Every structure is written in C-alpha cells, then in structure tokens.
Amino acid sequence: MENDTMSSTYFRYLLRLGDTALIHAHRLSEWCGHGPILEEDIALTNISLDLLGQSRSLLTKAGDVEGKGRDEDALAFHRDERNFFNVLMAEQPNGDFAFTILKSFFISTFQVVTYSGLEKSEDVALKAIATKSLKEALYHQRHSGQWVVRLGDGTEESNKRLLDAINELWRFTDDLFAHDPAMDALVSASIIPASTALHHAWLEKVSATLNEATIGIPSNVFMMQGSIAAKHTEHLGYILAEMQVLPRMYPDAKW
Amino acid sequence: MANQNTQWDLWEVFTQKRSGAPFEHAGSVHAPDAEMALQNARDVYSRRMEASCIWVVPSHHIVSSTPEDMGPFFDPANDKIYRNPNFYKTPEGIKFE
Numbered sequence: 001m002e003n004d005t006m007s008s009t010y011f012r013y014l015l016r017l018g019d020t021a022l023i024h025a026h027r028l029s030e031w032c033g034h035g036p037i038l039e040e041d042i043a044l045t046n047i048s049l050d051l052l053g054q055s056r057s058l059l060t061k062a063g064d065v066e067g068k069g070r071d072e073d074a075l076a077f078h079r080d081e082r083n084f085f086n087v088l089m090a091e092q093p094n095g096d097f098a099f100t101i102l103k104s105f106f107i108s109t110f111q112v113v114t115y116s117g118l119e120k121s122e123d124v125a126l127k128a129i130a131t132k133s134l135k136e137a138l139y140h141q142r143h144s145g146q147w148v149v150r151l152g153d154g155t156e157e158s159n160k161r162l163l164d165a166i167n168e169l170w171r172f173t174d175d176l177f178a179h180d181p182a183m184d185a186l187v188s189a190s191i192i193p194a195s196t197a198l199h200h201a202w203l204e205k206v207s208a209t210l211n212e213a214t215i216g217i218p219s220n221v222f223m224m225q226g227s228i229a230a231k232h233t234e235h236l237g238y239i240l241a242e243m244q245v246l247p248r249m250y251p252d253a254k255w
Numbered sequence: 256m257a258n259q260n261t262q263w264d265l266w267e268v269f270t271q272k273r274s275g276a277p278f279e280h281a282g283s284v285h286a287p288d289a290e291m292a293l294q295n296a297r298d299v300y301s302r303r304m305e306a307s308c309i310w311v312v313p314s315h316h317i318v319s320s321t322p323e324d325m326g327p328f329f330d331p332a333n334d335k336i337y338r339n340p341n342f343y344k345t346p347e348g349i350k351f352e
Binding site for chain 1: 263284285286287288290291294295297298299302
C-alpha cells in the first residue's frame with residue numbers, strides 16, 4: 001500500500017466484506033433445527049457454513065493488510081460493535097422464512113456483484129478469495145432467488161409475507177453500497193470495484209427477480225445507513241454478545 | 256379419515272460421481288417442483304462433492320417390480336449358473352476389483 005490512509009481504508013473494506021459474511025452466517029445458523037422442512041434446514045445451514053468460510057478468508061486477509069498480527073479469531077471475537085463494518089441488513093433478525101429468504105437474496109446478490117467485481121482486482125490474494133467465494137454466492141443467490149419467486153407468486157399468504165419483508169428490508173438496501181470517499185484511491189488502483197456500478201448491477205438482478213415474483217419495489221422509503229462508519233442498529237450488539245462470550249471468558253480455550 | 260399427507264411430493268435422487276460414471280440412487284427428497292428438488296438434492300446428497308451431476312425423478316414415475324414378481328422374475332436364473340462367467344479361464348494380468 002502506498003500510504004497509511006489507503007492501507008487502513010483497505011483494512012476496513014475487507015472487514016466490511018468479512019463481517020457481512022460472518023454476521024449473515026450467524027443469523028442463518030439460528031435456523032439450525034428450525035427450518036420449515038428438513039431439506040431447507042440443511043440448505044440454510046450449508047449456506048451459513050459457506051459464509052463462515054468466506055469470512056475466515058476475508059478476515060485473515062484483513063489481518064494481513066492491517067499488519068498488527070491479528071488473525072481471523074482475534075478479529076472475529078475481540079472487536080466491539082463500533083469496529084464491525086458489516087452491512088446493516090446482515091444483522092437484522094431473521095423474522096419468518098420469507099423475511100430470511102429475502103434478506104438472503106439481497107445479501108447474496110450483493111456478494112455476487114461484489115465478488116464478480118473483485119475478480120478483476122489487482123490484489124491477487126483478494127482476487128483468489130473472490131473467485132472461490134463467487135461460486136458459493138451464485139448458489140446462495142439461486143437458492144434464495146428461486147424461493148423469492150415461489151413465495152411472491154405463490155399463495156395469498158406467502159405473497160403477503162414477502163411483501164411485509166420487502167417493506168421492512170428495503171430501507172437497508174442503499175447501505176449495501178454506501179461509499180466512503182477514502183475508497184476512491186482503491187478504486188483508482190483497480191483493487192476494488194466502484195460501488196455505484198455494483199449498485200446498478202444489483203438493482204438490475206433484484207428487479208428482474210422481484211418482477212418475476214410479482215412483488216413491487218416500495219417507493220419513498222427512508223434509507224437507513226451507517227455501516228460504512230461502523231454505526232449499527234440495535235441488533236448487532238446482541239449477536240456479538242452471544243458470539244463472543246466464550247472466547248472472551250476463556251481467551252486461551254482450544255476447541 | 257382426512258388426508259393427513261401435507262408433505263410435498265417425493266423425488267428420487269440419482270447422483271453421478273464423475274462424467275461417464277453410472278448414476279446411482281442416492282435417496283429421496285421432498286420438493287414442490289423440479290428446480291427445488293434439484294436444489295434440495297444438491298444440499299442433501301452432494302454437500303461433500305459426491306456428485307458432478309444429479310438427476311431427480313418424481314417417485315411416482317418410478318416403475319418397480321413387486322414382491323409378487325419375485326418368483327417368476329428372478330428364480331428362473333437360479334439354476335443356470337452357466338450364465339455366470341465362472342467357467343472361463345481368465346487371461347493372466349486381468350485384475351478384479
């Protein structure tokens with residue numbers, strides 16, 4: 001990295017991707033044993049494990065960029081809420097199945113466009129992570145996207161539940177592509193893709209699927225933002241408390 | 256009694272380990288349609304790279320022989336051991352798996 005600012009921006013960018021995968025993985029893991037059918041229970045937890053794998057690679061890479069000797073565990077378990085950069089959508093509670101599916105569809109599509117952009121990164125290590133993760137994200141997108149269509153274009157009840165979900169979740173969609181001017185240098189250096197282009201690609205895919213699902217995009221929604229500056233909704237703290245309690249109580253525990 | 260079967264349709268899953276290999280029955284999944292059956296099959300039966308291709312077939316499309324068929328179908332082969340290749344000499348160097 002050319003200078004410290006660029007390096008610390010890159011560190012936060014990697015945390016953003018890694019934390020998003022980690023927190024979304026944690027939310028999906030909450031479905032373990034609660035899936036609507038056995039097959040879906042397995043699918044959601046499989047996806048959760050894929051995401052956990054992605055977060056491990058990304059947090060390890062973030063630790064390398066930071067250069068202070070912090071590994072994936074140190075970053076996952078020994079940071080507080082105001083140092084987590086996951087997108088706000090990832091930390092939202094699961095709600096019902098339709099809510100989880102729509103959240104999953106929005107986030108996996110965010111990951112598909114992001115990882116696709118990162119496949120062209122000048123940073124070969126990040127490029128390799130993106131290539132591996134993209135395959136997984138494409139499957140996650142297919143899984144949730146198929147469900148979005150079936151729920152939206154299904155019964156009166158499934159349609160209503162999906163509508164409730166989009167009315168609640170749409171406000172977090174701009175936050176997925178929040179931009180920090182400090183990131184411009186990384187974009188110019190072709191290390192990361194520009195978020196406006198990603199937002200456009202995301203909207204195109206999401207609109208097509210929602211259209212197929214006969215679900216309209218809500219208008220005049222107040223957009224929540226904050227994750228780019230590690231400002232979160234009330235829900236993240238509770239997830240971290242649950243996720244971090246063991247390694248913080250027993251810092252040297254091995255398992 | 257009312258129909259208590261609220262499950263989705265049953266689909267039989269066949270997986271192929273690698274291109275060219277025979278498809279083998281892996282088990283079954285419940286799913287509302289073909290695409291979801293494929294996804295469920297992928298999640299249940301190919302989580303550890305067991306397959307490179309998957310078939311799903313609605314279970315009611317499988318035609319099976321019945322236990323009553325057992326005698327006429329299979330017994331006549333009982334006393335025709337000449338249909339087995341036991342009486343041929345195997346060239347040297349041939350290996351059995």
